[in-house]
Every structure is written in structure tokens, then in C-alpha cells.
Amino acid sequence: MSESSLQDVRAVNGGGSWFHRNQIAITPWLFLAPGVLFFIFYVISPIFQSFNVSLYEWDGLGEAEYIGLQNYQDLYWEFVDRDAFFVSLKNNVIWLFLYLLAIPAGLMIALFLNQNVWGIRLYKSLFFFPFVISQVVVGLVFTWFYDPTFGLLNTIIGWVGLGPINVLGDERFVTYGIIAAGLWPQTAYCMILYLTGLNAVDPEQVEAGRLDGARGWKMLWHVIIPQLKPATFIAFVVTIIGALRSFDLISIMTQGGPFGSSRVLAFYMFEVALSEYGFRMGYGAAIAVVLFLIMLCFIAYFLWSMWKEERGAR
């Protein structure tokens, strides 16, 4: 009785069927399959769909008309004429650079908070607070802060005798005003990343550095920051992504205005294709493709540096 059942088990293990012979090799793929399928369906295929839609003129309702690269040509002319596309692209670049200020600012605050005094946990939470509240609230708070007649900002600069400025109504300041609002939560995010990074700093290396006479900036630059490299990398990644996604703040604070001067590509795409007056799906898709190509540079860089890291670790 028991002998026969043992034989059965052996038959199963060494069994004739292809699946049973290759179980070990197949299993990881089976576990990956749901994730891979979703990724292909929801991430990869829409990318190619966007490429495809960008070759058509389509209002999202009726028949799509194939127009080749006409949409890209229009974008090119908008760029040459310094029209909406140029403004959006320019603002995207400004966002990318200025948003990176969140990294040094977050590092400074993290270093400042990385001490043991009474109630430090409370201070840390207070500094982290802006990241917890929704972007919508951040946008509203800053809109009121900047309000030209009732806002706190103008009250404050009024004390030192400077005239009222309408940050969100002036095409020269509006993008910087929104970036400042965006930096508030983003700095908090970078701060938290660095705070956890600072916990992992090796005290012996700090001690050794101190014996060798390093202090102040030298200590920070040559001993602490190199050890924070993983945190810096993550902070860089999330900040770049945050800058490229800078949609919600613009939508809440200015609607892309005044006269379209605070638009970024993501918002322009939404406006052209999906907003109240937007019926140009193909054109929106073409903008999305441009945005994707910009992101692709960063994605390639991130993948490359991660790959280098992996190889170095081996």
C-alpha cells in the first residue's frame, strides 16, 4: 500500500509532462505573469497607442483622420513662434532645475533636525507636515498667501516698503510662485529621506574623520554626503518625477494662466485633449510623446546608474 503511493510520487516528480519537468524554471514566470500582464496592458501598450493617436486628427468622438506628422509639425511651429508649446517646454525646464532645490534644502533641514534635544520628534513631524497634506490644499494655501489684495505675502513685503506684487497674475513670476509652493512639500519629502539616511551614517567613519581634522563643511562634503548617496539618488528620482508631474498645483493655482504663461507640457496636454474646450486628441497625444521622450532621458539615466550599481555590488 505505502510502496505504491511512493511510486506515484516519484512518477509525478520525474513525470512525463513538460510542465512537471520544467517546474522550477517556469514558476517565477508564473508568479510574475499577473504583474507583467498588467504592466504591458496599462503602461507599455498605452505608450504605443499614444504614438499611434498622435498621427491622427481626432476629436475623441467621431472618425479619426490620418494626418501623418502634421501634429508634430504644428508643435514645431508653435515652438518657433514662441507660442503655447514653447512656453510649456520652457516652464518644464524651469521646473526641472528649480525643483531640484528641494534636495539641498531637505538635506539642510535633515542635518539641522538630526540631533537629540527634548521634543525633537515633534519638530520632525512638524517639518514633515507639508508632505502629508494634499497638493490641493497646498495649492489653495499658497493661492491665498499670494493674493494681491488680501494675501499675507503682500502684507509682509509691505512692511519693508515694497509695492504689492501679483505673483500668480504676472507672467514673469507665476511659474516661480508655483514652484515655491511645490517645493514646500517636496523639501519635506527629501528631508525624511535624508533623516533615514543619516541614521545609517557610520559613527566610526565620522570619528575617524574627526581625528584626521575634518570638521564643518569638509566633514559634510567628504564624509557624510558620500555615505548619503543612496538617499540622494532616491531624492533625485522622486524630485525629477515630481517636477515632470507638476500638474495638480498648476491646475489649482492658475489653470495655466495668466494667458497660458504657467502651463507645463502635462497641463498643456490635458488642456488640448481633455479639458472643457479640448477636442484635439491627436495633438494632445503628440505633446504626450514629447513629454515621454523627455522622461525617457531620465529613465535611461536611472536605469543605467542602477545597473552600474548592481554590477559594482557583485
Next chain:
Amino acid sequence: MRSILKASIAAFGLAAMTIGGTSASGQALSGDLKIFLDTSNPAPRATMEAVIARFQAEHPDLNIETTVIDREEYKTQIRNFLTANPPDVATWYAANRMRPYVDAGLFEDVSDLWNEPEIAENLASTKGAMTIDGKQWGVPYTYYQWGVYYRKDIYEELGLNEAANWDEFKANCEAILASGRKCFTIGTKFLWTAGGWFDYLNMRTNGFDFHMQLAGGEISWEDDRVKQTFANWRELIDMGGFIDNHQTYSWQEALPFMVNGDAVHYLMGNFSVAPLRDAGLTDDQLDFYQFPVITPGVALSEDAPTDTFHIPANAANKEAAREFLRFVVSAAEQTEINNGNNLGQLPVNAMSSVDDDKFLNEGFAMLSTNSPGGVAQFWDRDAPAEMAKVSMEGFQEFMAKPDNLDRILAKLERARQRIYK
């Protein structure tokens, strides 16, 4: 007042009985009726729910399901639900604003309703706004006038009179500016308020037909007549007539300037009366007049945006939907839903009565007797969506930076050549 109320209730009851009689003669309606509404503000929402409740009472076998969607959200969602999951009745706007859905075959042709004498005779005034390609695609349920709302008490204080022509208008403005106030409040953050100014200035400068040709893409934006409109506009801007920083405010955020007496006029739709009254202005302080003549001899024409009901082409219960449309435009319902306690706007049915409200009465008189040039819907409903968007952005830029006019007009002209093809 009380007797008027009684009379209108009696009229309503009488009309309701006749309506009950007519629909009883037809067969009883049954099944589901899905209604999507964009009337998300408190008063319109309550009004619509009451209308639907009265309709339900007449058709007890009908299973009515109402969905109210936020008014701004609705404008983007309509594309999805018309194609994917259409209701039986949906709200929308008249004129060119319905063209994308008509062209895509998503709205039902309801010309048959417009052939019925009840509607053909009583709704004739709005027929044009509901017509595309010679067919009617829905029915209106309310409309409202636009005009110059102003602070009567400040006018009296400064000894001013309602302006009848452009020179008086500017002279009034000078006097107001001299008293340390601003002439006009406006909030252009959401752009369309600037579209209202352009509508009036262009219609008064060049006339209704020219305005419609411009909206239809037949006239160059760099035409001298268009430039004349902007030159007139510029006179008010250079004078400092508009409040500062208007590009930062929504239309609601611009109301306090008027309430506090920092600005004296508001070129707006009649829906601004309710929030102004709520903010404490009495009818002695608040008044209304028609936008003055600019070019003598140009027939006066007005903006009167119309809100509408439509049947999606893919609706399931079109028979019940048609009955609902008939019900909403009936004289009694029109009197009821547009009265001061409900929408506070103008009824579309010629047989219904306008509520006894000074603004509604003046507006109704203005539209029915003193608008010989024609009645426009509104810039963003008369012009195609894309053109409306680009041009209203240009208007906003012009109001903030009038020196950029040539660049703005060149941009609009490029847009025109692309959009109308």
C-alpha cells in the same frame, strides 16, 4: 405680491390639470428613465429635483433615476457618458457648444418635437439656437440676460445717469475713477468673463452679423473692424477702468469689489444678482441697464445663454425622454422653474409668465423688444470650442497687456486658419 403669488399658483394648477389631461390621453409610460443633470449648485439642483418629482407624480409607473454631476466636471464627462453609458436625458448648452456631439451622432434629432404645435409656436424664439444643419437637437429650459449691473446708490451719490451711448459710458467711468473707485469689476481667471466683454464690444461696434461671421471663422482677426473693437476696449483699459489683478480672480472672487463699493459696474449674466443680494445689496443699491450703443446705427443685440435638455442618440427609453422634454418646456413648468424661488431666470415658453422681479422684468423686456439685431448665446458657445479657448486667452492677455495686441491678433489669425479649414 401675495395676490401675484396666489394667481401664479392658480395658473400653475390650471395648467398642470390641462397637461395631466393631455398626457393621460397618451399611453402610460413605463420602464426606466435615466436623467443626468449638471445643475449642481444648490438652488438649480433643488429646482430640477422638484421638476422630476412632479413628472414622476404624473407617471407613477416610470422608474426615474437622477444623477447630478458637478457643473464643471460635467463639461468633460459628457464625452464619456454619451459614448459609453448614455442616460435618456442630459443637460447641455445651445448653439455651437452642441456641435461636436451632433456631428458625432451622439444627440438624438428631436425635430419631431419641434413640429408639434405646442412647442413650435411657444418656443419659436429659441429655435435658431437649437438648430444645426436644419434639424433641432434638444429643447431649452432656461435662459438669462447679460447686461451692466451697477451700484445705483453710488450713481446717485455721484449724480450719474444710466449711460445710453459710448461717450456717456466713458464719462460715467471718468467720474467714478475720479471718486477713487474702479469702474468695472471682473475676474478673468477662468477666461469666459472676458469673452462677455468681447461679445458686447464687438456686437456694439460691428453688429450682430459681423460678430457671428467672426465666430464662424469667416473674418480675419487682423481685420480693421476687429481692431476697432479692441481700440474701443482699450479706451476703458487705458483709463484704468477695470480692477487690478483681475487675471487672478474667478467671477465670484470679483463680487466683493462691487459689494464693498470699490467697483461700480459688473458686466455679467443675471445669475450674479443672487450672490450680490446674498452679500447684502438691496434692490435700491443694485440696478441694471443695457450695454450702451457704441457705433450709432448698429442694431442692438444681446447675449442670452440658453441651457438645454437633450436625448442621447443611444438612449434606451426615448419615448419617456421625449415626454420629459415636453413636460419641462410646458408653460406651467417654465413659469415654475424660472421663478425667483427657483432658477430666477427667464422662461423659454412664450405662454409662461416672468416672475415679478425687477431684473427679470427688465431683462425680459430688453430681450423681447430692444434687441433687434439678434440674440447671441455667448462667445464660448457661438465659436467652436478651440477657437473660444484660444481667443479668450487672448482677450485676457489683452486686458492685462494691451500693448501685445498685434501679437495676440496674429496668433488668433493663425488659430483661425487651422481650426476652420
